[in-house]
Amino acid sequence: MSKKQSASAEMQPSSFEEAMAELEQLVARMEAGELPLEASVAAYKRGSELVKYCAAQLEKVDSQVKVLEGEMLKPFSADSAGADE
16 A cells, blocks of 8 residues: 555656646645545645646746746836837
């Protein structure tokens, strides 16, 4: 049984969206009090892994945007979208 729990905990989501959906489901179940103590601990551990995965994905995208913008991120506003250029 321990092998089954560790195998599911090590599974990486296939996308950011999948990780967020799984995280939302875990949070909903935990908040509803549907899980016994041991399952809550396992859900918390899985949730922590999903948060780390999502943070890494966001950091990767942030790095890509910085490269595309030449390391100078500019705030987006409707006023400056078509003005002066």
